[in-house]
Ligand SMILES: Nc1ncnc2c1ncn2[C@@H]1O[C@H](COP(=O)(O)OP(=O)(O)O)[C@@H](O)[C@H]1O
């Protein structure tokens with residue numbers, strides 16, 4: 007019996023990472039290593055204005071004085087920043103303007119990833135900014151969005167075409183001094199997405215950025231800046247994958263969101279970076295700073311994340327609730343299987359009156375995975391009537407994995423109501439057997455149970471991606487029967 | 489050649505933690521028959537149900553079990569279910585977050601796939617859900633909830649019978665489905681079983697009490713004691729047990745065992 011179980015386990019764990027292929031394309035890479043010259047070189051490659059270079063240099067000088075944060079419940083191997091390539095751009099023949107200019111290899115790559123960029127095959131109702139390594143390859147639907155006054159383009163383009171908007175909002179939520187990885191990003195970021203929704207406009211389609219790492223020995227450092235002007239609305243989705251490699255690759259991104267009065271931004275992430283192999287070899291180090299500010303009254307920012315990939319995840323999408331009656335939400339499912347580690351959560355900073363926040367975190371650990379929730383709820387003195395509800399659940403599969411919860415609560419206003427609930431549960435063999443007895447295989451049983459457990463969060467995703475996320479959850483847990 | 493028996497258990501022995509629980513059990517069930525297994529607590533009735541459904545709490549050390557002539561013991565639990573074995577659990581399991589609808593749809597379609605059938609259409613599935621719910625007089629809200637989560641004891645048992653109705657098994661094992669039920673629930677459960685049963689469905693009713701057998705009339709009553717079936721007769725045996733309790737069986741069985749062991753030596 008014991009042996010049978012082992013055999014089933016073995017068969018199941020061979021579930022493969024589907025996106026591990028490499029695109030063979032000529033790539034413009036700069037030499038390994040990081041220095042002021044490298045920062046200047048990146049800026050020059052992008053033909054940036056002086057103010058952008060100044061920003062980078064300030065950040066770089068500051069970064070040199072910083073140390074990697076050590077407070078997370080993570081074992082991070084030493085990272086040699088002189089051994090990383092900080093800029094790698096797939097060579098496109100002419101500059102991508104119309105689709106016919108995009109290299110066919112790149113079109114094929116994104117097709118394979120399920121992100122068709124071609125005019126005919128495009129996802130309906132979703133505009134995509136496709137980023138490979140250090141540059142944006144193509145942004146779809148931009149013309150039809152422009153008719154509504156919506157700006158949706160690569161970050162580099164925004165620096166050229168909309169410098170005043172970029173200058174006004176860049177680093178206004180995540181200052182260049184914020185933390186080790188955000189500061190590094192500020193110095194060397196190469197591309198990313200920029201989005202501006204004008205006053206009173208409801209964006210009629212999902213906007214999304216798809217991040218792909220392709221080149222080896224390369225780090226990806228992208229920046230996303232999303233501005234929702236008064237009474238506007240946008241739903242934004244981010245997806246990511248990378249080839250299977252034995253080396254670890256660094257991904258250090260920054261996302262900033264600004265909502266003005268009455269505006270709402272829904273930001274969803276399906277993170278499926280290569281997680282490393284069964285022995286914990288390879289995989290992406292995902293060190294990301296995401297933060298939004300509800301600047302105006304009655305505005306709302308909602309983060310939803312499904313984190314199944316990466317060898318290490320370090321990420322705390324947060325909300326600064328400055329406007330009165332503003333609302334922050336964080337819905338998260340994080341899976342760690344095999345030797346994956348995640349330290350993820352959120353910060354909800356209540357500044358305005360009657361601000362509300364909701365945190366729902368569902369951690370799933372299997373194999374030797376380590377999964378930590380880290381969350382801060384801070385209510386400042388003036389935040390009369392602030393409310394927070396937090397729910398942190400952990401689900402364990404097997405007995406070699408770990409789940410940890412680090413909730414921090416700081417309340418300086420006596421009228422605030424802050425509630426925190428936490429549970430830890432295990433997928434029981436009796437639950438699996440019950441499913442088996444009805445004819446459901448163990449693999450499908452785990453899929454059912456895990457998706458049931460994560461349903462509250464999955465339901466927050468845009469429909470098209472909820473199905474994908476469900477499949478991803480099941481695949482990432484294959485072979486983890488405890 | 490196809491066996492005349494749906495289920496055939498020969499000299500079955502099984503251990504839990506190296507302790508022998510089933511000690512050479514024989515049982516033969518033909519299509520359409522109803523068998524009752526009665527016996528005191530701890531005699532191994534649930535263990536028998538576990539062994540038949542492939543739960544690996546117990547280890548089979550001896551004997552054979554065939555189902556429709558096929559070796560049952562080499563099959564995985566889900567294969568056995570797909571072959572048509574259904575267990576109404578003594579203690580149904582809660583699965584938070586998994587809706588009954590999703591659970592049943594997955595189960596039915598897995599079983600259909602096994603039989604080479606297409607998945608049920610959503611409308612046909614929902615029609616069957618409605619129909620079977622009425623059959624077992626189940627409160628409609630039940631099926632919108634998570635599997636057994638927050639169900640009362642009676643609701644859980646009714647839910648087991650509902651699932652049985654949906655899955656239409658060849659062999660249903662009811663492990664103390666009657667215990668903890670009030671008389672109304674008992675009647676509903678028993679009626680459900682009777683209505684659902686096709687002419688070739690066999691049922692093994694594991695029970696403590698005669699009262700369920702007033703509603704589900706068995707062809708045979710077996711008394712299980714200390715890992716064996718020690719007595720088999722018609723429905724009248726159940727009445728006798730009700731009147732006299734298990735003590736006389738216990739005494740008789742103990743004597744039998746003495747003689748049996750000395751005979752062997
Ligand atoms: N999971 C288990 N672990 C250890 N012993 C068990 C387990 N299940 C049953 N047993 C033992 O097996 C014997 C038979 O139990 P069971 O099959 O549940 O009897 P019944 O259903 O007739 O009351 C009992 O002695 C019981 O203690």
Ligand SMILES: [Mg+2]
Nearest residue numbers: 533534578664
């Ligand atoms: Mg029992």
